Amino acid sequence: MGETMKEENSAGNISRREMLAGTAIAVTTLALTKVTGVEAASPPQAVVPVVSAEVSFTVNGKIQKLEIDTRTTLLDSLREHLHLTGTKKGCDHGQCGACTVLVNGKRINSCLSLALQHENDSITTIEGLGTPEKLHPMQSAFIKHDGYQCGYCTPGQICSAVAVLEEIKAGIPSHASGDLNAEMLFTNAEFRERMSGNICRCGAYSNIAEAAAEVAGA
């Protein structure tokens, strides 16, 4: 969805993303100058070498090979290396769910996973669920039911909601399930409990739940 925003911003205008990227470079240059100045007066610090390693995984059906700093999270590998900026960095500590992606069909927080842990995994991001021309039913339902305001948490909400429907179909219970051994059904209470790892500061929750209910046929 982020890529779409960029395309819509054509006609010679600098997009918000490009503007921010330009600012970041300017700030970095300033910081480097400052550090160089300090270093001239103080003893040199030990340089910690960057350790890199190779990883290969499939993202939205395409095989990707990366040589990356071992510290790179799956989230940063998607955003900074593969430029799939639909997946968002919110808290970067697994508390907000903005970074939710599907790995081998299961939703995880991509911020709390090293890219290196995903050798040969199959990853689906918001860009892989649907395209502007051919939206995933959950994307269409979010638009129809106004399931977002600022949109920042939306890719994570949509990936999570798609996975929740699959989890219910697979019979995985939740904290809201009355009987652990009964058939699992989509209800508003079930959906809300299962989505508690996706925070929306705009408070679009009730519309998100309506969107998911429509897709679930509930």
Next chain:
Amino acid sequence: MKSFTYQRVTTPAEAAAAIADKPGAKFLAGGTNLLDLMKLQIETPAHLIDIGRIGLDKIEPTANGGLRIGALVSNTDLAADPKIRKDYGVLSRALLAGASGQLRNKATTAGNLLQRTRCPYFYDTNQPCNKRVPGSGCAAIAGFSKQLAVIGSSDACIATHPSDMAVGMMALDAVVETINPAGKTRQIPISQLYRLPGKTPHLETNLEKNELITSVVLPAPVGGTHIYHKVRDRASYAFALVSVAAILFKDGSGKIAIGGVAPRPWRVPGAEKLIPSGAKAFAAKLMEGARPTQDNKYKLALVERTIELVLKEGKS
């Protein structure tokens, strides 16, 4: 995050041997807690041994009618396993009361047992913390301690163990199985896995250096009514203020462990003969020796009332 080298291993024995060769190395399983702590530089391993693909991801029957849960079974898969749901409901309920769907998909059984405290002073690297920097002091005792321990704590540390799953396993008398770098295996009852902080809160378990948990064994089903009741500040996705894991039998007896109150899941088997006498008598014995702060003395009343609720639910 501090720079580190990274290695994948393929068997438990290879994992245990690999860690012995590398000073400053840690095992990486799901990573949901370790990576978070590495970002904050509370954990700074020089080397990570990724054990994500060494097997240990099955739940299998044991010879005496119990279940052996592989250390790498995810929290989701464990909670959803038909045998766990049917015969060990307290464990399924405890798991589902913890974390979020995304985290449960990634978090592992052994990783859940070994997760670190969420004490805010452990997380704030500007504050003294005997668990994070031994000997530096404890900022929590005179700080905001509403969430923290009321029993089993010490003058050096009042952190709680954050797991829900471990509370369920404590009520179920689970046994942890391990392997060490020499290839030697052993069994540790979960009641003996965790240390109380005393003067050394940085030593949290009785695992030896470089010992790897390979599985958790549940004894044969004991029947009874299984209940996990968690009290927290919001309805979902929050750590427990108090939680009660209970297996209650028709004759009025039971097994009860408490979460959110101590540095480990809190269970006093000697107090359980008082369960038939009701919540007040049982809770008084269970929480004997409690040393709450002004901020968290409410937990003692909350423990008693939550037990009362659970005992009522067990009878209905």
